[in-house]
Amino acid sequence: MPRAIVLNRADNVATLLDTGQAGDRCTLQGEAAGEVVLAHPVPFGHKVCIKPARAGGDIVKYGQVIGKAARDLAVGDHAHVHNVESARGRGDRVKA
């Protein structure tokens, strides 16, 4: 069973400490306990969503905002560049 670490109780993502496959029951450690079932393969060091997030909502790690959900995220989703957006240094948004 892959492990994932939660760094702050406010976090809605956990960081995988082992590579996980879709369907794996992932054990949470750190500031949360329990399990999440991975909806997708999640590589070592990547994040899994542990609380649902609405499109445009905050993605929280270390108890701090690390970006915005680009679409609705469900528990077990791989949270990464395909569905989480940075809010900083975004010259591309100004240009448009």
Added chain:
Amino acid sequence: MSTTFLGYKRANGAVGVRNRVAVISIMDNCNPVTRSICQAVDGTIPVTTLFVRGQYGRDLEIALDTLAGMGRNPNIAAVLLVGLEPGTTEEVARRIRPSGKPVESVTLQPSGTINCVAEGTRRAAKLVIAASGARREPCPVSALRVGVECGGSDTTSGLTCNPVIGALADRLVDAGGTVIISETSEFFGAEHLFAARAVNETVGKAFVQAVLRLETEAIDRGIDIRGTNPTPDNIAGGLTTIEEKALGAMAKAGSRPLMGVLTYGEEPRGRGLHFMDAPAPAVENLTAFAAAGCQLIFFGTGVGNPIGNMVSPTVKVSGNVNTLRTMADNIDFDASDILEKGAKVDPLGARLYDFALAVASGTRTTSEVLDVRETAISRFAPTI
């Protein structure tokens, strides 16, 4: 916890952890001569550079100050400058001389490559023989100025190597030493937390302004920084946004108050934790640390970045168990027990402190023995 290491006491009271003769190129066209001299003379290190010719204004000042700062670094016993012409060469020599160390120079004009290499080799040999008379002696940890850096980051960086480096930073500051953190863009999203540690409002504002100025510059260019920072290897390693990277990067600075804000390559005037406003990529950032007089650099890495600095021995720390296996040749300190065995950060910080004193006393790093070292001075303006 030992509070001394074995270092080289210099004429100006600074302490070196190495005792090398630096052969420094004044501009890019001098690099072949610098390299030839260093191949011929054991005990020298080549400090090469790109550009300088055609740079002007603040950009030129930064280049000359950075070259001179590396010459002044206490790890350097003596300096041989290699110039094209005497004018610019003397500009750099003049900035190194106050350190009290021997500074000599050779120029390519008017006698050409062969004569310049011959004369430079002769002079470098004499400087090395003279420098070799220096002996290590006990020196206080308060004499250490240390740069903290991360590169090739991934999500293990913010959980392992960077917090361990932060625990070292706190110990060094508590012992009266100086720590410099930099990489301005890698505070995007974490600046509010770091600013809250400023010793006063002026320092806090100067720090936040440096971060926002750089972000405004990126936005004004109309460019999406994603893919540049975080880099493709950061993203492959699980880092999703610059904010996430910044929150992990900041851990390198430990928890002590922020005492001052420095410009590129600027030497701190006081002790304690400082921030330097300098670009994040490792080579140009490490060069700025060396110019600021850092005798050592601690470099956290996740997916692995082997590069070190020529003047300041660079200690590679990783907590990524995969990188420690695949890039073992390039890592000096293993922090993987945190994620693999549930080890606490602080005891590893204590071990890294002991290792820091060993390196300061002469233990060599992987980037030194494999000579994976490079120099690059940041450019802020075009040449003319």
